Amino acid sequence: MDRYEGFREFVHGRQQALMRSAYLLTGDASQAEDLLQTVLMRTARHWHRLAGDGNPEAYVRRALINEHVSWRRRLRRRPETPTAHPPDRGRDRGDESLHRLALQEALMRLTPRQRAVLVLRYYEDRSVEETAALLGCSAGTVKSQTSHALGRLRVLAPELADLLNAVDPQEVPR
Structure with missing residues (x-):
């Protein structure tokens, strides 16, 4: 039996919704992608237990929130360094x-x-x-x-x- 059975289907079916949530938490598309990828990699390791739980999406959403809070705490300890030329954010x-x-x-x-x-x-x-x-x-x-x-x-x-x-x-x- 494949220990990732159902994981690929779950990711394929829920990736868009999970990405939107990650974006709303981070406010940045690339950070949202990193956050979701990190959480999905960890989820994949435990998929065989989660699949039987009946609600793996709740687990993934909770993990998104927890990981985002964890990232924010780490950022406070290590402040950003300014750059000479900040990225241009073309605004409509x-x-x-x-x-x-x-x-x-x-x-x-x-x-x-x-x-x-x-x-x-x-x-x-x-x-x-x-x-x-x-x-x-x-x-x-x-x-x-x-x-x-x-x-x-x-x-x-x-x-x-x-x-x-x-x-x-x-x-x-x-």
């Missing part, structure tokens, strides 16, 4: 692009945990309970982290008020 000046950039920049200023909660809750449309299970915390922690993160986004990116105010006010207190 359309309203939609500006909102997307403002949101991306504001998300990158949140803590990794707050960003993970927002990605799981609002991008992946997961319930409070699902998010809590993926992050290994209580539903109350998810609610408070969501509230703090949305409040911080309102301060960091006031130009996104319409988008942020669309969040159900019953769910997240201001």
